[in-house]
Amino acid sequence: xxxxxxxxxxxxxxxxxxxxxxxxxxxxxxxxxxxxxxxxxxxxxxxxxxxxxxxxxxxxxxxxxxxxxxxxxxxxxxxxxxxxxxxxxxxxxxxxxxxxxxxxxxxxxxxxxxxxxxxxxxxxxxxxxxxxxxxxxxxxx
Numbered sequence: 001x002x003x004x005x006x007x008x009x010x011x012x013x014x015x016x017x018x019x020x021x022x023x024x025x026x027x028x029x030x031x032x033x034x035x036x037x038x039x040x041x042x043x044x045x046x047x048x049x050x051x052x053x054x055x056x057x058x059x060x061x062x063x064x065x066x067x068x069x070x071x072x073x074x075x076x077x078x079x080x081x082x083x084x085x086x087x088x089x090x091x092x093x094x095x096x097x098x099x100x101x102x103x104x105x106x107x108x109x110x111x112x113x114x115x116x117x118x119x120x121x122x123x124x125x126x127x128x129x130x131x132x133x134x135x136x137x138x139x140x141x
Contacts (some may be wrong), residue, residue, distance in 0.1 A: 044107050050119025053112055057104060060119070066124030073100050079124035087132050090117045091140050105141060110134035 047053045061075040062068055068077035084090050094113050097103035104113070114132045118126070121128040 010119070012083050044109075045104075045112060048112065048115065050115040050117075051123075053108070053116040054119050054123075057108075057116065061101070066120070078126070080126065084121050084126055085128045087117065087121065087128075087130060087136070088140060090121065091132060091137055095141060109141075110137040112135045 043051060045056060045089065047056050061073075062078050063075075066077060066079035068079075069075045078084065087115070091113060092098075093101060094108070094117060095103060095105035107118070111134045114134045114137050117132045117137075121132070
């Protein structure tokens, strides 16, 4: 099981790097700009903040600004997306995937899923209330 998940993570990281809209300079990295991406070692993501998790897992398809993309596939916009109001919907998609979106339930713990869900629900023009808790994530696993 770990082998297939590692392959999935490697694929996601390659996609993230291939779809970057601007090159990352040493200055950007030094200033911890929004274009800075971390690559977690091994089988699980190590990022803990919603923003860092979004940049490491979501931005490759949904873009840094959350506006989505079209090309080889359709990556829906998270910016201003009314579907994100239903927290269980977002949690379930992150945990189990949906259509072409891969599942992240095996590579993120409950705290990380809650963090990235809360981040997407409160950024990119989204202002949905009610923070997701790790216990809510655990119930939907």
